[in-house]
Amino acid sequence: MQLPAPLEAKFNELVKRYPRRRSALVPMLLFAQDQFGHISDALIGEIARRLDLNTLQVTETLVYYSMLRRKPAGKHHVQVCTNVACMLRGANRIYELVQRKLGIGHQQTTKDGMFSLEEVECIGACTGAPAMQINYDYYENLTPVKVDELIDDLDVGRRTEASPYTAGALHERHPAEVPVTSRRWGIQNSRTLEVYRKHEGYQALQKALRQMTPDQVIEEVKKSNLRGRGGAGFPAGVKWSFVPKDSPKPKYILCNADESEPGTCKDRPLMEFDPHQLIEGIVIAGRAVNAHLGYIYIRGEYRYVMDILDGAIAEAYTAGLLGKNILGSGFDFELYTHTGAGSYECGEESALMESLEGKRGYPRIRPPFPAVVGLYGCPTVINNVETLSSVPSIILKGGEWYANLGSPKNGGTRLFCVSGHVRRPGIYELPLGFNLKRMIEEVAGGIPNGKKLKAVIPGGSSCPLLSAEEADLPMDFDSLAKAGSMLGSGGVVVIDEDTCMVDLARRIMHFYAHESCGWCIPCREGTHWLRRMLDRFHDGGGRAEDIPLVGELAKNMLGRTFCPLGDAAALPTISIAKKWRREFEQHLKGRCPYKPAESLVGTL
Ligand SMILES: Cc1cc2nc3c(=O)[nH]c(=O)nc-3n(C[C@H](O)[C@H](O)[C@H](O)COP(=O)(O)O)c2cc1C
Structure with missing residues (x-):
């Protein structure tokens, strides 16, 4: 061919x-x-x-990957996100409008081939909700009027510019913020090597290569109490120390840029505005564990971000910061991007490695853990974008300095993506241990329209939800665990008193049913049973005996799958069924008593 x-x-x-x-x-x-x-x-x-x-x-x-198509799509492929953060800000109305306007439904194409439509899962634009993508372009903070105009413009070939940057990331800094990984956001041309170098760029790598042994690098990261920002919060330095030094096999660094956890959208601006910080962190990780090859696995929807990373990687090669004999140190490191193609499961570390090996993203059984048997069966460090982006500051300013920014055993700052019912949705860099109530009320401006807080998803949709009464707590890994939830990936979704919790549980379960890879039966079957049951409930067909069954079914998924996706589906459901049981009972009387959300944009 x-x-x-x-x-x-x-x-x-x-x-x-x-x-x-x-x-x-x-x-x-x-x-x-x-x-x-x-x-x-x-x-x-x-x-x-x-x-x-x-x-x-x-x-x-x-056929495993949702972005890959066997049939042609329209010239403009409209993908409307209706996942939780977008739903809370009126995405269902936006989706209805687009369907009406185009006269087509999910996965259909207009007769003239100009438009096709898809209702999609979280696209990583939660703080710019409601949002959609047309082909690879992002459109955020949508209102019905904006959508109407946009489609008209595309139809007649009068193109409307897509959002030029991650809409939710650039905002006026709140005084409580302590910018570390986000400190270059907003500086003009922050993504270029020249600007990065003017702001301490690559000094940490110089230090790690010239003044420190690999063991000292690991010790410094251990001292910093940096815990993984991808979800599980495992200490990064400890993970690095598990890589066997005497293994004759090649070793790999994988950067997890799959960012698909609903409510989470902070890796996108980290790569968009400061790609060199990430590259520097990856090379330092390579130096620490004696790896010479790394990949950034980036979700397929983030195509423009991948282009930015590829540009930065090319610049780094030209400047001798990647490739052979980096900065004359004798250390070699090669780095490439690798695109995913639509699969939440591929963010799970072992599924990510399968995917990178060119297969379906099915999880692997553990142990052995990736540090010993990872990519191609070789020792592999896998870390989230934010985790690796934190490394240059730690090496330059010291582990102790970083640890002291946070709370005990929870070093540093983290990027909290505050979305949903707040006046100022945004990505805020705050010290670990920052109070959640203050984050909602002071930093994100409180709940609009005089409404009261009902619930919070504290770290992405896989976490058990907190009620308003539980929200007065420090946001660190240990405090959240103590409160029966998780800090997760930093996706704080705020939910007001008017929201239907059955609808929310239903939408969350739709996501997990869609994303279950089907490998483990409790997850594959359980998510679909629950989805159907919650749909029925919300539509007014619920039965009293179903109320305890929702929680029971979810509990039966816990701990019974190769990867934690089963738990991720079960945990929020269990918490909603328990804490908002009354709302399930209200639905027994007929259809949902709550009104669906309107677009909040421009009304605050
Ligand atoms: C279903 C599922 C999806 C995940 N998605 C992501 C993701 O998109 N990005 C990420 O960094 N970690 C994700 N994780 C966590 C990874 O498995 C892994 O813990 C993480 O990449 C380790 O990096 P860290 O220690 O720096 O957090 C996911 C986990 C599960 C179970």
């Missing part, structure tokens, strides 16, 4: 990035789709031939 020259060049470059060719499969499929609009049989055959696979291997992989 003859390919257009740019795609041919891209394919040739992609296969060189990996020790095993199959790893190029998902990126090749996505880039091919970008060129041809969908993945035809001929393309499958061509890609299989190039990767020494059979067509079945390619097909079974591609």
Whole structure:
């Protein structure tokens, strides 16, 4: 099959990035789709031939990823997010409007081929909610009027500019903020090497390579009490120290930029505004564990962010900050981006590695843990974008300095993405241990329209919800665990008194049912049973005996799956069924007594 020259060049470059060719499969499929609009049989055959696979291997992989299509989409592929943060700010109304305006529904295309439509899961724009993507462009803070105009403009070829940057990230700093990883946001051209260098850029790498041994680097990170920002909060330095020093195998650094946890959208601006900080953190991690190759696994929807990262990586190579003999130290490190193609499960570390190996994102059984048996069966450190972006400051200013910014055993600051019913949704960098009530009321401006707080999702939709009475607590890993919830990935979703908690539970379960990879039966079946039961309840068909059953079913999923996605689906559901039981009872009388949310944008 003859390919257009740019795609041919891209394919040739992609296969060189990996020790095993199959790893190029998902990126090749996505880039091919970008060129041809969908993945035809001929393309499958061509890609299989190039990767020494059979067509079945390619097909079974591609059908796993929600962004990959076997049929053409419209010229403008409209993807409306209706996940929790967007839903709370009127996304369902936006979605209805788009359907009416285009005269099509989910996964349909207009007759003239101009538009296709999809209701999608969280796209990482929670603080700019309600939001949608058209092709790869983001449109945030939507109102019905804006959407109406946008579609008209696209229809007649009068293009409206997409949001130029992560809408929820750049705001006036609140005095309580302590900017560390976000300190260069808002500086002009912050993503360039020149500006990064003017603001202490690559000094930490210089220090790690010239003045410190790998063990000293690990010790410094241990001292900082930096805990993983991807969700589980495992101490980063301890994780690095698990990598066996005497292993003859190659070692890898993986940066988890899959950012798909609903409510979470902070890795996007970290990469968008300060890609060199992340690159520097990754190279330092490589130096600490003697790894010489790394990948940034980035969710497919973040295409423009990947382009920014690729640009920064190219700059770093040219300046001798990546590649052979970095800064004349004798240390070599190669770094590449790797695109996902639509799968929340691929953010789970073992599924991410499967995906990077060119397969379906199914989780692996553990132990062994990635630090010992990871990518291609070799020792691998996998850390979140924010975790790795914190490393340069720690090395430069010292672990103790960083630890002292936070609370005991919870070092430093973190980026809290405050979304939902607040006056000033945004990404705020606050010390760990900052009070949640203050975060909502003072930092994010409180709840609009004189409403009262009903509930908070404290760290992304996988966390048990807190009631208003429970929200007066320090936001650190240990305090949240003590309160029966989790700090998770920093996605703080604020919910006001008018919100229907059954509807919220229903929407959350739709997400997990959609994203369950299907590998483990309790998760695959449990999420769908619960989704159907919650739908029925919300639509007025609930039965009294279903109320305890919701909690029971969810409890039966806990701890019974290879990866924590089953727990992630169960935990918020259990908390809602227990704490807001009364709302389930209200639904027994008929249809939902609460009004669906309107767009809040421009009304505050
Ligand atoms: C279903 C599921 C999805 C996850 N998604 C992400 C993600 O998008 N980004 C991320 O950094 N961690 C995610 N994690 C956590 C990772 O498995 C892993 O703990 C993390 O990358 C480790 O990095 P850290 O120690 O720096 O947090 C997810 C976990 C699960 C169970």
